[in-house]
Amino acid sequence: MKEKLVIISDLWGLKKAGYLSKLVDILEPHYEVQVLDSIQLAGIDQRVYTKESLHRQFVQGGIDRASLRLKELLNEPTLIIAFSVGGIIAWKAALNVRTVNHLVCISSSRLRLEDRRPNCSVDLIFGENDEHRPHASWFNRLGLTYKEIVNAGHDFYRSTSDISFLIPFLIKETH
Secondary structure (H helix, E strand, C coil): CCEEEEEECCCCHHHHCHHHHHHHHHHCCCEEEEEECHHHHHCCCCCCCCHHHHHHHHHHHHHHHHHHHHHHHCCCCEEEEEECHHHHHHHHHHCCCCCEEEEEEECCHHHHHCCCCCCCEEEEEEECCCCCCCCHHHHHHHCCCCEEECCCCCCHHHCHHHHHHHHHHHHHHHC
16 A cells, blocks of 8 residues: 655645646655645635735634644645645644654745644755745754755746756655
């Protein structure tokens, strides 16, 4: 039986998640893959589908709602790969369940506001030029390291050429 893999989208949800297609195609032979829409998990109102509106809704309760809903879905050993806001959702859920055995957060810059780490294996990946990623003191305080993607910003994973670079990296890290 394949290990369960949950992939959680970024702030844009699945509506703008073309970057996930290739990732899912590569990982499906190795895992039982479930893709979750961060917007759906958080119960975000999409009538105003702008970065500012979505971000505000996530920060004003959406992240907490989504992490509670995610916790309900995590009833067996699970690997999670999460992008941006999906990473903070997964992190908060993993703080309160024992079924997450590996968490990979990509460009999850809001983690910088957390003061506890989940009790599982954690891999963090940030673009070198992501100005909102946590500072070195945060990584040291929580006993974490991160992998840096050279010449990349916060949304590097949205580029198909960059995600092509990331796919073998994730398979290597998750197997």
